Amino acid sequence: MTRIIIDEEQCNGCGDCLGVCKSRSLEVHDGICVAVRPDDCKLCMLCKVTCPVGAIEIEV
Ligand code: SF4
Numbered sequence: 001m002t003r004i005i006i007d008e009e010q011c012n013g014c015g016d017c018l019g020v021c022k023s024r025s026l027e028v029h030d031g032i033c034v035a036v037r038p039d040d041c042k043l044c045m046l047c048k049v050t051c052p053v054g055a056i057e058i059e060v
């Protein structure tokens with residue numbers, strides 16, 4: 001199962017990762033990114049490379 005790990009200390013809620021996620025697996029809730037549909041993740045890693053603060057890790 002795919003695990004999308006968000007470092008809540010690092011995340012600033014900018015939403016950049018949402019814009020690149022074609023599976024709509026991510027949302028920002030109360031200023032923090034949340035993986036709402038990890039099972040739909042396509043493992044493209046775009047969120048990880050796009051995040052300006054390196055807050056996302058994807059584990060397969
Ligand atoms: S790896 Fe790709 S599909 Fe998965 S959450 Fe990140 S942007 Fe979305």
Ligand code: SF4
Binds near residue numbers: 017
């Ligand atoms: S791109 Fe990074 S900092 Fe911005 S909302 Fe997503 S996880 Fe948080």
